Amino acid sequence: MAEPELLLDSNIRLWVVLPIVFITFLVGVIRHYVSILLQSDKKLTLEQVSDSQVLIRSRILRENGKYIPKQSFLMRKFYFNNQEDGFFKKTKRKVVPPSPMTDPSMLTDMMKGNVTNVLPMILIGGWINWTFSGFVTTKVPFPLTLRFKPMLQQGIELLSLDASWVSSASWYFLNVFGLRSMYSLILGQDNGADQSRIMQEQMSGAAMAMPADTNKAFKAEWEALELTDHHWALESVEEDLMSRELDFDGMFSKELPSGIF
Amino acid sequence: MASVSEMYDVGWEEMRDKLRKWREDNCRNSEQIVDVGEELIGEHSSKLGDDIWIIYEQVMIAALDCSRDDLALVSLAETFQGRWFVLENPRVSVETCLQELRKQFPDSHRVKRLSGMRLEALERYDEANKHYDTILQDDPTNTAARKRKISILKAQGKSAEAIRELNEYLEQFVGDQEAWHELSELYINEHDYGKAAFCLEELMMTNPHNHLYCEQYAEVKYTQGGLENLELSRKYFAQALRLNNRNMRALFGLYMSASHIAASPKVSAKVKKDNMKYAAWAATQINRAYKMAGRGTKENKCSVKAVEEMLESMQINIS
Numbered sequence: 014m015a016e017p018e019l020l021l022d023s024n025i026r027l028w029v030v031l032p033i034v035f036i037t038f039l040v041g042v043i044r045h046y047v048s049i050l051l052q053s054d055k056k057l058t059l060e061q062v063s064d065s066q067v068l069i070r071s072r073i074l075r076e077n078g079k080y081i082p083k084q085s086f087l088m089r090k091f092y093f094n095n096q097e098d099g100f101f102k103k104t105k106r107k108v109v110p111p112s113p114m115t116d117p118s119m120l121t122d123m124m125k126g127n128v129t130n131v132l133p134m135i136l137i138g139g140w141i142n143w144t145f146s147g148f149v150t151t152k153v154p155f156p157l158t159l160r161f162k163p164m165l166q167q168g169i170e171l172l173s174l175d176a177s178w179v180s181s182a183s184w185y186f187l188n189v190f191g192l193r194s195m196y197s198l199i200l201g202q203d204n205g206a207d208q209s210r211i212m213q214e215q216m217s218g219a220a221m222a223m224p225a226d227t228n229k230a231f232k233a234e235w236e237a238l239e240l241t242d243h244h245w246a247l248e249s250v251e252e253d254l255m256s257r258e259l260d261f262d263g264m265f266s267k268e269l270p271s272g273i274f
Numbered sequence: 275m276a277s278v279s280e281m282y283d284v285g286w287e288e289m290r291d292k293l294r295k296w297r298e299d300n301c302r303n304s305e306q307i308v309d310v311g312e313e314l315i316g317e318h319s320s321k322l323g324d325d326i327w328i329i330y331e332q333v334m335i336a337a338l339d340c341s342r343d344d345l346a347l348v349s350l351a352e353t354f355q356g357r358w359f360v361l362e363n364p365r366v367s368v369e370t371c372l373q374e375l376r377k378q379f380p381d382s383h384r385v386k387r388l389s390g391m392r393l394e395a396l397e398r399y400d401e402a403n404k405h406y407d408t409i410l411q412d413d414p415t416n417t418a419a420r421k422r423k424i425s426i427l428k429a430q431g432k433s434a435e436a437i438r439e440l441n442e443y444l445e446q447f448v449g450d451q452e453a454w455h456e457l458s459e460l461y462i463n464e465h466d467y468g469k470a471a472f473c474l475e476e477l478m479m480t481n482p483h484n485h486l487y488c489e490q491y492a493e494v495k496y497t498q499g500g501l502e503n504l505e506l507s508r509k510y511f512a513q514a515l516r517l518n519n520r521n522m523r524a525l526f527g528l529y530m531s532a533s534h535i536a537a538s539p540k541v542s543a544k545v546k547k548d549n550m551k552y553a554a555w556a557a558t559q560i561n562r563a564y565k566m567a568g569r570g571t572k573e574n575k576c577s578v579k580a581v582e583e584m585l586e587s588m589q590i591n592i593s
Contacts, residue, residue, distance in 0.1 A: 059414050066449035077479040085475050250512045260519040265567045274282040
């Protein structure tokens, strides 16, 4: 059942929609620069760097070990996994799980993250809600169920209004996420105003607070390496090679690139 | 002397893009970089914007490579200073400001490494070492400074110490492929082929599709000698060829290793037959390649005959 279309005052467009877009955008840009100012240098210790590289090397051994001779592969596997003094068996790192309470630098980092991102969003969202309240701002192009009404139509107490009509607060939140691509256009990739990326990082960061737990990582690598066998990729390389003539295409072209350009 | 832009009729954007391409590919064509970069800095510095700092670094390293100390100094001063500086009399006016500017911008490790490299170029190795030590005190994970210290040892000819230091470095930074390659080179110079082979194996694992590492490994194995190593070298020459059909060196290597095995008295008849087959195949391919190379030239017939004679002379006879 088609509803009669609401005709909104064009003043709304001029004085509400556009200002909110500008405000969101400017706040984002300011957030980016503030985050740059407040950035603290992450200092990695030598041990952490070294351990991460060792883990990478072991992984490469597992994946590409088939390109080196069997003897060399076994030698390296022995070095890592030997019962008495293999690297993964022998090395125990002192692991202090960096809980937010004990590690002061992480605490400040978290605080800074919160201050620069969550706080402004809440403040400005609230302010916009207070300033631009009491009227409908825009209509989302897809139909929504009635459940969305209290969320998206804050301040508009109309029972019969279609849930697609939303208030300015929801327009603000729409902008926050929508302007992400604008930010990457103007501020370059990896900018501090990228709200959703930060939230994603927070979520995945909780899942992989692992780098601190090198012992577990070592144990996992040890197991994986134990299971790996050596299937030499070069068993029949000559037969493969000689099955057809060599392709000398383009080797003897008359035109050699001369000079710089 | 005509400028680069006149000779090749290119604008400053193309020159800048070319420099960027060389930077990304890590090319060591220092003379070309100096020619293009000098003109870019001299004429178009204002148009480059923030790109200019990375170009300064690139040109400075290239200038040190070509012994253009005057240009290196100027680039260094610019990088420190952060302002365009008129080059009236480079050597004199820049020396003094370099001291002043060091005081003004003491914190950048990257620039410190550059001034250390300049000291190395002037052969003031002790000072350069002190320079790098200060960087390392501040930041023990700085790989660039450690690698420069090792190259100082290499420049001074202390290869045993260089090998030792490089080994220690690699114990901590196992993933540094540049360092593995350097170590393999040092071992080859010391004729320690077993250890060189180990380093090359690391490189082959991390870059399984790079035919050059396979070929180099095969050459090292061939030099080591012994039946097993010859077999390995033949296999890796074949692998290099499989990865890149046009690797002539690998083709010759295949021929040599196969004929060597075939000529050895200790092999079984089957192995001998197989290897002679491989050698014959390699010889045909070589002939084909030379024929293709000589297409259209008058000396073609002579060169083909020369190739056949060469192959015959390379045959290894049982002594």
